[in-house]
Amino acid sequence: MTAIDTQHALDRTTDEGSPRRPEDLDTGAVPAPDLHPGGVNHLALATCDMKAQLEFWGDVLGCPTKGLFWMHGVEDTFHGFVELSPGCWLSFVQSPANPPEPVWGVSHAGNAASPVTAGAMQHVAVDVGSFDELLTMRDRIRSRGIQVMGPIDHGFCQSIYFAGPENLSLEVCFGEALDESRWIDPEVRDLCGIDAEQMERLKHPAGFTRPDDPVAQPELDESKPSMRYPRPVLDAIMSTPDAEMWDRVENTPPVP
Template identity: 45%
Template structure:
């Protein structure tokens, strides 16, 4: 069965790339492994800091980003209990393997002068909480007790959001799928489905181009620095 098995990278917008790189390298200890002009995005800069297992924390800076206002309760939540617009990131939790590492991370962050709350015990994990530059709401968590559907799917919460018993069973057991060797064609444009926010005519043109042709036109396979 094919499904996502992790996060390759999560990309955060920044108006000050250097400041964010310094924070995540110095305060959290994540090494900078890549920074280059963003592929296909004039004026954009893309950076990657390595976590583990093929997972990266990524930063994006565009020419207009620094002038885009941060609004708590709209663009940013500000705390783990705060509100922000639908589709935005409420908070980001990094992973460590056990409570010893969690406490060591708390020590590291505090030695850099950054305030940290926790660990707090959530059963499924223990977590520490702190802020990053530009109002990022950050967490580091380690595993707790096993997360199993019979113990952690609360029927009363399902009812609050309108999920019935049979729907919940289906969501907990997605249909198996192994792919079809790449033969599945682009579906017809359906406005009821989610779509990227490209200009309408450009987006529909991109959808009409064969996969191989679009990949060829958009290839940036070589590193920016010669071997």
């Protein structure tokens, strides 16, 4: 066993020296049935120039770099992280296979109002804690020679808009909680094919209680979303037991 393998094994152990398993982290706590994701852990964006992205987010927006390492389980690919807030990051994935040029209206929108392929990121908005902070961010961005549109008052938030490296369409905003009684437009609801009963269900999603035994991996249903891999690869991934998948990628920091 090499020194790296030994460190890897040590970092995968419990205090008692045995390998750390998923069940070691499972406390048996029962979350509330209305559990849902509580925020964005990280939003991953493709890049061909990691340094330019980290420089922009650090110098222009003040976000510190928190991680830069080989992407786990992906050959020849870097993964970088800048911090937006504790527990919330923007990440960049640099692969030699990333196409360098945008296809307007397909891969990139170019601004917060233009069309782009369904499922692609139209624009990304990051948050500040007050209107004064929003104005400070506007001035910081402009001080770096970058044009800013706004602020604009959307009612539930106030926003500024600008561009980032590799044609990112960006927004900084300050806002408040959305009141669904005021911000769900019946006309738009109807145009989306959502009736009043369906909207009530969307406003109040059904809860879920975790069963005593893990739910089995379902068979592939072509009518439901699935990750895009060649079918034999997808089948192999989805048939791998969870306990085995746990050990498939590196999980130790690159610097001891």
